[in-house]
Amino acid sequence: MSAEATNPEAHPEVRPELRRRGRTRLDLRRLGRAALLGPTSRDRLPDAIGHVAEAHRAHHPDADLSVLRRAYLLAETSHRGQMRKSGEPYITHPLAVTLILAELGAETTTLTASLLHDTVEDTDVTLDQVREEFGDEVCFIVDGVTKVEKIDYGAAAEPETFRKMLVATGNDVRVMSIKLADRLHNMRTLGVMRPEKQARIAKVTRDVLIPLAERLGVQALKTELEDLVFAILHPEEYEHTRALIAAHAGENDPLPAIADSVRTVLREAGIAAEVQVRPRHFVSVHRVALKRGELRGSDFGRVLVLVGENADCYAVLGELHTCFTPVVSEFKDFIAAPKFNLYQSLHTAVATPEGYVAEVIVRTRQMHRVAEAGVVALGNPYVTASADAAECDEERVDPTRPGWLSRLLDWQQSAPDPDTFWSVLRAELAQDREITVFRADGGTLGLPAGASCIDAAYAQHGEAAHGCIGARVNGRLTSLSSALSDGDTVQLLLAQDASSGPAAEWLDHAKTPAARIAISSWLEAHPDRALSTTSAARAPLSVVGARGGGANAVADLPDAPVRLAGCCTPVPPDAVAGFVVRGGAVTVHRIHCAAVAQMRAVGRTSVAVHWRATADCRVTLLAESFGRPHLLADLTEAIAREGVEVVSATVEPPVEQRVRHSYTLQLPDAAGLPALMRAMRDVPGVYDVSRV
Numbered sequence: 001m002s003a004e005a006t007n008p009e010a011h012p013e014v015r016p017e018l019r020r021r022g023r024t025r026l027d028l029r030r031l032g033r034a035a036l037l038g039p040t041s042r043d044r045l046p047d048a049i050g051h052v053a054e055a056h057r058a059h060h061p062d063a064d065l066s067v068l069r070r071a072y073l074l075a076e077t078s079h080r081g082q083m084r085k086s087g088e089p090y091i092t093h094p095l096a097v098t099l100i101l102a103e104l105g106a107e108t109t110t111l112t113a114s115l116l117h118d119t120v121e122d123t124d125v126t127l128d129q130v131r132e133e134f135g136d137e138v139c140f141i142v143d144g145v146t147k148v149e150k151i152d153y154g155a156a157a158e159p160e161t162f163r164k165m166l167v168a169t170g171n172d173v174r175v176m177s178i179k180l181a182d183r184l185h186n187m188r189t190l191g192v193m194r195p196e197k198q199a200r201i202a203k204v205t206r207d208v209l210i211p212l213a214e215r216l217g218v219q220a221l222k223t224e225l226e227d228l229v230f231a232i233l234h235p236e237e238y239e240h241t242r243a244l245i246a247a248h249a250g251e252n253d254p255l256p257a258i259a260d261s262v263r264t265v266l267r268e269a270g271i272a273a274e275v276q277v278r279p280r281h282f283v284s285v286h287r288v289a290l291k292r293g294e295l296r297g298s299d300f301g302r303v304l305v306l307v308g309e310n311a312d313c314y315a316v317l318g319e320l321h322t323c324f325t326p327v328v329s330e331f332k333d334f335i336a337a338p339k340f341n342l343y344q345s346l347h348t349a350v351a352t353p354e355g356y357v358a359e360v361i362v363r364t365r366q367m368h369r370v371a372e373a374g375v376v377a378l379g380n381p382y383v384t385a386s387a388d389a390a391e392c393d394e395e396r397v398d399p400t401r402p403g404w405l406s407r408l409l410d411w412q413q414s415a416p417d418p419d420t421f422w423s424v425l426r427a428e429l430a431q432d433r434e435i436t437v438f439r440a441d442g443g444t445l446g447l448p449a450g451a452s453c454i455d456a457a458y459a460q461h462g463e464a465a466h467g468c469i470g471a472r473v474n475g476r477l478t479s480l481s482s483a484l485s486d487g488d489t490v491q492l493l494l495a496q497d498a499s500s501g502p503a504a505e506w507l508d509h510a511k512t513p514a515a516r517i518a519i520s521s522w523l524e525a526h527p528d529r530a531l532s533t534t535s536a537a538r539a540p541l542s543v544v545g546a547r548g549g550g551a552n553a554v555a556d557l558p559d560a561p562v563r564l565a566g567c568c569t570p571v572p573p574d575a576v577a578g579f580v581v582r583g584g585a586v587t588v589h590r591i592h593c594a595a596v597a598q599m600r601a602v603g604r605t606s607v608a609v610h611w612r613a614t615a616d617c618r619v620t621l622l623a624e625s626f627g628r629p630h631l632l633a634d635l636t637e638a639i640a641r642e643g644v645e646v647v648s649a650t651v652e653p654p655v656e657q658r659v660r661h662s663y664t665l666q667l668p669d670a671a672g673l674p675a676l677m678r679a680m681r682d683v684p685g686v687y688d689v690s691r692v
Contacts, residue, residue, distance in 0.1 A: 049095065055102035056111060063108050071115040071134065078123035085192050093185060094118055100181040104220060104373040110174045113141035117178050120146045144175035145182075173216065173375045180213050180221050187228040202232040217341040217374025226283040241286045244295060253277075254297045258358045262303060265323045271315055274306040278361070298356040305362045310335060313346050313362045320360060324350035327357060335367075337486075340434035340446070342370050342378075437484050440472075440491035451511045453480045454502075456490045458515035465515075466502050466522055467495040469626030469685055470658070477687055479658065481509040495628050495685065501526055552617055553578075555586040556608040562586045564618060568593035569691055571617040572670040578609035617670040618647065621677065623661040625686040627654040634683050635661060642676045643668055 049072045053065050075094050082090035098114040106114075112134055119125040120142055127146075131139035183205060190198050206229045213222035231238045255277045263275045279301045280288065288299050305316050313335060320326070330349035338344045345363040352358065369377045437445050437456060445459045453473065457465035457480070471478055472491040484490065502519045510516045553570070555562045555578045562578070568590040570576045575591040579599040586607050589596050600606070625631060632651055639646060645666040652660045667673060680689045 052095065052099050052102045052111065055099060056106075056108070059102075059105035060107065067108060067112050067134065068115065071112045071138075074125065074133065075115045075119055078119045078125045082122065084189075090118075090122075096185045097178065097181045100184060100221070101177060101376065104181075104218070104376045105369060106174075106177065106373075106376050109137050110141070110177060110376070113138045113145065113174070114178050114181065116142050117145040117182070141172055141174050141178070144172055145178050176212060176216060177218070177376050180209060180216070180218060180225075183209050184221050184225055184228075187225060190228070190232070198232050202229045205229050206233065213374075215341050217343055217370060218372075218376055219343075219374065220372045223281045223283070227281050230283050230286070237286060238282065241282050241289070244289065245282070245285060245300065248295075248297065248300050251297060253300070254352075254354065254356045255301050255303060255358060258298065258352055258356065259303050261324075261352070262305065262320070262360070265319050266305070266316060269315070269319045271312060271319065272308065273312070273316060276304045276306070278302050278304045296356065298358045302359040302361055304368075305360060306365050306368055307362070308364060310364060313364065316362045317346050317348060320348060320350055320362075324352065326350055330359065335363075342374060345371060435484060435486040437487070438489040440489065445490070447484065448511055449486075451484055452509045453478065453482050453484065453490060453492070454506050454510045454519075455512040455515045456484060457492045458510075458518055459512065460492060461494065463518055463522075464494065465492070465518070468502075469493050469495045469628060470687065480506070493626065493687075495626070552612045553588045553609050554612055555588070556610075557586055560584055560586050560607075562588060562609070565589045565593065565595060566620065567595055569618070569620040569664075571619045571667070571673060572611040576609050576611075578607035579604040580607060616666065616668050617673075618664065618666050619670075619673060619691060620662060620664045621680070622690050623663065623680055623686055624688045624690075625659050625661065625683075627659045628685050631659065631683070631685055632661070635663075635680060635686070638679045638683050639663065639665065639676065642672060642679055644672070644676055 049069070052072075053068060056063055056065070056068070072095075076091045079090045079094070084090055084093065094115050094117060097117070098111050101114050102111055116125070116130060116134070116138070120127055120130065127139055127143055130142050187201070187205060190201065193201070205225055210222055210225050210229065213219075213225060230241075259275045259277050263273075266273045266275070280299075285295070285300060289295055292299065307313055307316060327349035330347065332347040335344045335346055344367045345361050347359070347361055349357055349359045363371065435447055435449050435451065437447060439445060439460060443460075445456055447455055447459060453471040454465075454468070457468040457471070461468070468480060470493040471480055471482070472493070473482060473484065473488050475489070501522055504523055506519050507516060510519060552572070553562050553564060553576065557578075557580070560580070561584070563585060564570055565587050570588055570590045570593075576588050577591050577596050578586040578588050579596075581587050581604070586609070588609050589599075623635060625635075632649075636646060636649070647664040647666055649664075650662040652662075665676070667676070677689045680686060
């Protein structure tokens with residue numbers, strides 16, 4: 001928390017009349033951008049709490065400011081005498097954090113907790129005092145922030161700190177909002193620290209906090225954090241990007257003229273819209289430069305169009321694509337398919353007659369607010385929750401909790417050690433897209449893009465997924481390694497045998513931390529089973545009966561031996577055809593067998609064939625199943641219950657836990673074949689039975 005504060009010191013007096021002076025509202029992005037571009041003259045804020053109140057009223061005109069004044073007075077009194085390393089009063093830090101959140105539109109409870117977020121940790125103020133003065137809600141948030149405040153940047157302490165932060169965030173996303181604003185202010189004032197400590201803090205911010213800000217949709221904080229980290233960790237690239245932006249500032253920028261053209265087009269079309277030019281931040285300019293090489297004037301910013309309703313967004317899009325030349329490859333519809341972090345907008349790019357290509361973002365004003373502030377813009381997420389849920393601080397119902405956060409909360413409990421937690425956390429946060437798949441029972445699962453059926457199994461069934469033997473995706477049987485797409489319907493098939501376990505190969509296809517941790521833990525607990533799953537493929541197992549049966553087909557060729565073709569195993573009353581082969585024998589095929597056409601093509605002699613009156617027959621069936629213990633015994637038992645004799649059986653080695661069984665069977669009556677195939681399909685693990 002200790003860093004050099006660049007915000008001017010606050011005054012303890014609260015002067016509510018300042019909000020009536022009509023001062024220009026602070027622009028968080030512009031202040032951060034100006035700080036990065038170089039030292040500028042900064043006027044001292046005459047009253048920091050006055051700026052907080054003014055910024056808060058801009059978003060919440062009817063807000064009760066008395067609670068903010070009381071929180072400020074308690075914070076200022078309790079922190080009095082405490083100084084930051086720069087020598088400034090410590091109260092400047094909670095004030096700066098609260099001002100950041102106020103600019104984003106945070107509601108009063110969040111701002112109150114933000115002003116008090118260091119009091120319980122660093123002063124004599126207790127949680128009971130906070131609860132008595134400001135209520136349970138503020139106390140809960142302050143407690144959540146306090147639990148994650150004492151950060152030791154050592155290798156072992158950092159993972160445990162962020163584990164606590166995730167748990168606190170899961171109970172109330174406003175905890176993370178305050179933590180992100182806290183980190184932003186500390187990053188702004190990081191210059192007082194040693195370079196090696198600056199780099200260490202910047203790396204943690206890059207690896208964890210920036211992805212969390214992205215996932216919570218707080219783009220205003222995320223972009224400034226990116227720029228600050230960029231300046232510390234990549235100073236040469238940062239200076240080059242800074243020079244590019246500074247050089248562009250002295251040139252004729254084509255974007256204002258393009259924005260004017262867009263305004264004219266929309267005004268003539270009768271669409272009420274606000275059109276702005278949005279400069280790119282440093283990291284965005286750097287990425288565009290890497291992608292496109294030499295930058296043109298229109299690459300330093302984008303055109304933003306704000307409208308009132310969703311339908312207006314598509315009306316604007318139609319006009320843009322009609323009056324300008326659209327770049328089709330740049331079109332993205334995040335309104336119909338929002339990002340996992342609540343983001344909604346239409347993205348497109350248009351080419352002007354002058355040869356410039358301008359990126360255009362179209363969104364409603366509410367979408368813009370959410371795009372900038374994410375979960376902060378949603379206000380109090382618990383006002384619609386049930387009273388019972390609101391009273392339970394241990395397990396709150398948060399309607400804004402994203403699926404990725406729920407997954408983090410689930411798997412972090414199972415992480416065996418801090419190093420595993422830390423590495424898996426960074427891998428999880430590196431995922432930048434999320435998909436939604438539908439369960440067979442009508443529920444949904446949120447998974448990272450690229451997730452497989454294995455991930456879906458563990459997301460739905462937890463440790464019971466150890467016994468998963470297959471899946472149907474959109475009604476079609478597929479392997480567990482199959483990747484899922486957004487909107488797929490997944491039916492997961494579990495083994496009846498409780499001793500079933502995952503194969504080591506599952507780790508190659510599991511993407512989610514929950515699945516990987518669960519599989520690894522099971523394999524470590526069952527080393528013998530883990531070894532057997534990776535052993536070399538065995539030769540097919542063959543079982544041959546002691547009795548061979550004769551064919552019950554008769555050919556119109558006296559004294560010629562008759563045999564049933566193994567490729568199609570005809571049985572009464574199949575329509576059949578016979579052909580004379582070497583040795584004078586007659587081979588009988590089903591009339592639709594592919595071999596019939598081949599026989600005729602090579603000029604084999606055709607012979608009429610009919611079935612004898614006897615009803616017994618021989619047939620070969622193929623059973624496809626998921627591998628499990630005792631499957632062969634269960635299938636053989638099912639066949640025996642139907643009164644059918646096994647002449648021979650072949651079991652192929654499993655491939656991705658899928659096994660193929662071939663049975664040559666002697667049936668006492670061909671009419672019983674459908675019932676036999678149904679009985680075999682009813683064996684657990686068998687998903688298809690067909691004639692060869």
